[in-house]
Amino acid sequence: MRVVLRVVLRVVLSSEFWVLSSGSWVLGSLGCGRSLPCDNIACAENIIRKKEPTEMHLTQPEVELFYKLWCTLLWGVNEKHGIVPKFKKPDILDNCHKSIFFGIRTQIWEKPEMIDDFLLGDYSSGLDESEREIIAGWRKHYVEGKFLILKHLAKYSVFMTFDAQEKLYGVCGISDSIEETVCFNLPILVKAVLIPFKGRIIYDSFFNLYNMTFGGGMKKGFNESYKRTKESTGIIVSMDEPAAPAKPRESKPKPAEPAPPQAADTKGANVPKAMSARYVEVAEIIEAFCDDLLDAEFKEICLRALAKLCRKRPSPVASGRARTWACGIVYAIGSINFVFDRSQPYYMPATDIAEWFGLAKSTAGSKSAEIIKLLNISYYDLEFSLQKIIKNRPWFL
Numbered sequence: 001m002r003v004v005l006r007v008v009l010r011v012v013l014s015s016e017f018w019v020l021s022s023g024s025w026v027l028g029s030l031g032c033g034r035s036l037p038c039d040n041i042a043c044a045e046n047i048i049r050k051k052e053p054t055e056m057h058l059t060q061p062e063v064e065l066f067y068k069l070w071c072t073l074l075w076g077v078n079e080k081h082g083i084v085p086k087f088k089k090p091d092i093l094d095n096c097h098k099s100i101f102f103g104i105r106t107q108i109w110e111k112p113e114m115i116d117d118f119l120l121g122d123y124s125s126g127l128d129e130s131e132r133e134i135i136a137g138w139r140k141h142y143v144e145g146k147f148l149i150l151k152h153l154a155k156y157s158v159f160m161t162f163d164a165q166e167k168l169y170g171v172c173g174i175s176d177s178i179e180e181t182v183c184f185n186l187p188i189l190v191k192a193v194l195i196p197f198k199g200r201i202i203y204d205s206f207f208n209l210y211n212m213t214f215g216g217g218m219k220k221g222f223n224e225s226y227k228r229t230k231e232s233t234g235i236i237v238s239m240d241e242p243a244a245p246a247k248p249r250e251s252k253p254k255p256a257e258p259a260p261p262q263a264a265d266t267k268g269a270n271v272p273k274a275m276s277a278r279y280v281e282v283a284e285i286i287e288a289f290c291d292d293l294l295d296a297e298f299k300e301i302c303l304r305a306l307a308k309l310c311r312k313r314p315s316p317v318a319s320g321r322a323r324t325w326a327c328g329i330v331y332a333i334g335s336i337n338f339v340f341d342r343s344q345p346y347y348m349p350a351t352d353i354a355e356w357f358g359l360a361k362s363t364a365g366s367k368s369a370e371i372i373k374l375l376n377i378s379y380y381d382l383e384f385s386l387q388k389i390i391k392n393r394p395w396f397l
Contacts, residue, residue, distance in 0.1 A: 055155040056177035062198055063175045069131055070205065074104045076123030077114045083107050105206060109193050115139040138195040138204075141239035143169070146210075149188040150226050152179040156201070158226070158235060159194065166229045170237040172200050187214060187222055196239040224366065269303065275310040278317055282306055285326035289356055293348065301384050302333050308375060316374060327357035328367030335368060336379050337386050 058066060071090045078084055083104050108114050116139065118124055119132055127135070147159040147169070156170035157178035171194060173181055182188060192207035214222070271279045283303055290299030306329055309317045317325050331353055334340065339348050354364040377384050 055172070056152075056157075056179070057173035057175060058197070058200075058202065060175075065131075066174060066197060066202070069127070069135055071101075072124070072127065073108070073115065073118060073135055074101050076118045076121070077108055078104050079123050080117055080121060081107070081114060102206060105204065109142070109144050109204075112139055112142065134197065137197075137239070141196050142204075143194040143239075144192075146189060146191050147194075148222060149178065149182065149186060149190060150222060151186065152177070156237065159190075159192070160222070160226060160229070166225055167233065168226065168229050168235040169194055169201055170235045172202050174202055174205060182209065184209075187219065194239075199238050201237060201239055220366075221369070266307075269307045269310075271307050271310040272315075275315055275318065278315075278322075279306060279310045281322045282317065282326050282329075285323055285357075286330060289326070289330055289353075293352075293356070294346065297386055298333065298337075298346075301337075301386070302329050305329050305333055305371070305375060305377075305384060309371070312374070316370075323357050324359060324363065324367055327354065327359050327364045328371045330357075331364045331368035332371040332375075332377070333384055336372075336377060336381060336384060337389055 057063075075087070075089045079086060084100055087100065115135065119136060119139075124132060124135075143161075145161060145163075147161060149157055150160050150168075151158040153170070156172050159169045159171050161167045161169075171178060173179075182190075189210040189212050190207045191210070193204045194201055195204055196202075266276050266279050266283075269279060269283070283306060286302045286306065287299055290296070290302065306317070306325075309315060309325075309329075331350065334348065334353065338344050339346060339353075340350055341347060350364065351361050354361040357364070372378075375384075382390065
């Protein structure tokens, strides 16, 4: 799913749009805090107005502190590096055009060492130690990139990254919640810089929206990634808090070591001893299917994929139903070898594969996508392609 989305991103980068009528970036909680025109980066009307307390955005004193530090940093960096023509040092209620701040902000995240220069120079002399520590935290912990806004929860909105290992961040709004700031249906693709503030995660007051819509299949994939990542690593809600110390374990008698697992007969497959019994369990199902509906070469390739999954540490095959893994492997190998193409002599509908294993087509497809991702395979992958596919396309070699 991540690969597909990256391809889509390359196509639609020119389709990014600007929510504000006169500007190029969402000034989320700047100005009015919503997708309405506002020419000021620090709007006095917005700062003064009273709002009901909520955990989805900062409190009024926190809003004022954030803009004090953010505006001081932007001004000080510009004084030092001359990014735009110099201007009077702003305070929270000054009316300064947003484009001035945007140009400085872009340079700061391209060269974050500018923050170090600011903290070491005279331009930060008016800040106390706690305020300097907040800005130092931005330098140390900021996360820049493209994110999917997936959910609006009670305390924050969930941003998901597209790194090799997905991460989930719980992001608070500034003077408005993210939900109020970006009034669009989820999921939404944005480009943003996330920073820590007072034990929470916010954004640096700017983010870029991309004019994209996602089909049902991609939304389902995003939701599966969200659930998987939430279960494995959870949602990151603070960047600068130290890890909680582990509780000392009570002294207990050391239990007797379990007997080493007995290796099952894997018929020569290269799998760890601990996974041999599981390998045999799944392999027997794959062999029965291939003997019934396909051929020996297809069976050998599927078993090769199974062995490779068993060698991963930890092996994902260790948990879950054996029939689901067997079906997912057959489905994945079949898909990259064009089994679902009616023009092929070994054509087989995806529904037939799923029904043989007693699974829904959606379950088979989901497990197949997981396996393709785990093995990093694609069409014309030599390791998992049928010889007839390779011979019919000598240009691939």
